[in-house]
Amino acid sequence: MSGSIRLLIADDEHLIRGALVALLNLEPDIEVVASADNGVTAVEQAIATVPDVCLLDLEMPHADGLEAAARILAAVPTRVVIVTRHARPGVLRRALASKVSGFVPKSTPAEDLAHVIRDVAAGRRYIDPEIAATALTAERCPLTDRELDALRFSRSTTSVQQIAERLHLAQGTVRNYLSSAMTKLDASSRHEAAEKAWQQGWI
Amino acid sequence: MSGSIRLLIADDEHLIRGALVALLNLEPDIEVVASADNGVTAVEQAIATVPDVCLLDLEMPHADGLEAAARILAAVPTRVVIVTRHARPGVLRRALASKVSGFVPKSTPAEDLAHVIRDVAAGRRYIDPEIAATALTAERCPLTDRELDALRFSRSTTSVQQIAERLHLAQGTVRNYLSSAMTKLDASSRHEAAEKAWQQGWI
DNA sequence: GCCGGACCATGACAAATGTCACTGGCCTAG
DNA sequence: CTAGGCCAGTGACATTTGTCATGGTCCGGC
Numbered sequence: 001m002s003g004s005i006r007l008l009i010a011d012d013e014h015l016i017r018g019a020l021v022a023l024l025n026l027e028p029d030i031e032v033v034a035s036a037d038n039g040v041t042a043v044e045q046a047i048a049t050v051p052d053v054c055l056l057d058l059e060m061p062h063a064d065g066l067e068a069a070a071r072i073l074a075a076v077p078t079r080v081v082i083v084t085r086h087a088r089p090g091v092l093r094r095a096l097a098s099k100v101s102g103f104v105p106k107s108t109p110a111e112d113l114a115h116v117i118r119d120v121a122a123g124r125r126y127i128d129p130e131i132a133a134t135a136l137t138a139e140r141c142p143l144t145d146r147e148l149d150a151l152r153f154s155r156s157t158t159s160v161q162q163i164a165e166r167l168h169l170a171q172g173t174v175r176n177y178l179s180s181a182m183t184k185l186d187a188s189s190r191h192e193a194a195e196k197a198w199q200q201g202w203i
Numbered sequence: 204m205s206g207s208i209r210l211l212i213a214d215d216e217h218l219i220r221g222a223l224v225a226l227l228n229l230e231p232d233i234e235v236v237a238s239a240d241n242g243v244t245a246v247e248q249a250i251a252t253v254p255d256v257c258l259l260d261l262e263m264p265h266a267d268g269l270e271a272a273a274r275i276l277a278a279v280p281t282r283v284v285i286v287t288r289h290a291r292p293g294v295l296r297r298a299l300a301s302k303v304s305g306f307v308p309k310s311t312p313a314e315d316l317a318h319v320i321r322d323v324a325a326g327r328r329y330i331d332p333e334i335a336a337t338a339l340t341a342e343r344c345p346l347t348d349r350e351l352d353a354l355r356f357s358r359s360t361t362s363v364q365q366i367a368e369r370l371h372l373a374q375g376t377v378r379n380y381l382s383s384a385m386t387k388l389d390a391s392s393r394h395e396a397a398e399k400a401w402q403q404g405w406i
Numbered sequence: 407g408c409c410g411g412a413c414c415a416t417g418a419c420a421a422a423t424g425t426c427a428c429t430g431g432c433c434t435a436g
Numbered sequence: 437c438t439a440g441g442c443c444a445g446t447g448a449c450a451t452t453t454g455t456c457a458t459g460g461t462c463c464g465g466c
Contacts, residue, residue: 013288013309014311014313015223015286015309016219016309018313019222019223019225020222022222022225022226023221023222023225026225026229104218106216107218109217109218110220110224110225113218113221144413145413146414146415159391169414169416170417171452171453172416172418173415173416173417175455176414176416176454176455176456177414177415179454179455182454183455189454190453191394347443348444362422362423363423364422372444372445372446373446373447375445375446375447376444376445379425379426379444381423381424382423382424382425391424393423
């Protein structure tokens with residue numbers, strides 16, 4: 001009947017996914033109609049079942065929560081709530097840009113989650129106030145495009161040499177970008193700078 | 204009555220803890236009698252309630268799962284199951300050394316968890332076969348004590364200088380240990396080496 | 407037009423990091 | 437006892453990394 005909220009749950013950790021299904025199925029007005037362990041099958045299931053609300057973990061293999069959210073919202077008339085362990089300000093920004101309706105950290109009390117889902121199903125939005133506050137106080141990214149490029153690669157590759165090759169630049173240039181980024185982010189090594197930029201959700 | 208298993212749950216993420224409580228309370232023969240969000244209160248609760256089984260997350264603030272397990276087992280006649288996200292071989296070894304009865308990753312299917320708890324409550328042991336296999340095939344730590352010392356600090360401090368001061372050694376010596384560790388672990392920077400050692404549970 | 411500012415790009419230099427060859431102490435096997 | 441292996445510890449050397457000064461290009465404002 002019309003009062004029952006049809007829910008999709010996606011989380012790559014089987015134990016947590018199962019526990020969430022159990023928790024939310026206890027609510028009389030919520031019915032879990034699909035679950036997935038990665039972004040790609042989440043999209044498929046969403047298209048197949050057309051749930052009222054999709055609860056997506058941000059950290060998932062193949063396609064992360066944001067990508068899955070974008071694809072689902074483009075294909076199906078539904079609403080999306082993102083759940084995440086590390087709430088990075090920049091990610092919230094991007095999530096809102098792709099019309100996500102809810103954003104909660106995994107530190108949320110379990111009892112509150114059902115409230116959030118009901119709110120979102122009713123067409124309202126819910127953003128965790130803590131994350132919203134940090135996202136608003138956090139100044140915008142001070143890094144230039146090329147600095148971001150260099151930092152991105154610097155997370156995966158070992159040497160400046162390799163980064164330079166990928167970007168088709170001289171080694172000195174790359175070092176320069178990284179150095180500049182380090183100054184702006186007040187870091188003392190490029191790994192630290194990359195880490196900080198990642199925590200802010202800038203890369 | 205005698206068939207009901209009294210359970211303690213400790214996990215620092217509120218959402219997951221709540222969901223696990225809901226999931227396991229659904230089992231007719233399991234009763235969750237305590238829950239905690241860090242290692243220290245887990246120990247306190249265990250002493251206060253004397254549960255049959257304690258389900259401890261490995262990654263927790265204040266005292267991690269292993270430390271909490273050791274303290275609980277020293278104080279109360281109970282059994283411990285460790286749950287973890289990253290199953291590192293060395294950690295399993297240490298867990299077994301401190302008489303833990305169960306060890307499961309968070310990728311375990313939710314339905315299996317109740318089985319594990321029943322097994323452990325009945326005095327049996329349960330080790331995730333996947334982790335057990337890697338722990339057995341993984342060769343023993345090839346690093347020397349001082350190399351491990353250096354690597355430990357290298358995770359938190361930035362410069363060799365600082366590590367040298369903490370260990371009361373010359374910079375060259377520290378570099379040497381790190382270099383040696385890097386060779387043994389086939390890493391190309393000390394951060395990578397520290398990371399690998401950590402993943403193996405050696406530090 | 408042309409000036410100032412922001413970004414891209416480079417090479418030279420200094421400081422750090424990683425490699426190597428070496429010494430000395432301790433233990434064990436022969 | 438002593439030769440050889442293993443580990444702690446060190447300094448010299450080459451490579452990598454981070455900093456700096458500089459030049460070029462594109463843009464918006466005066």
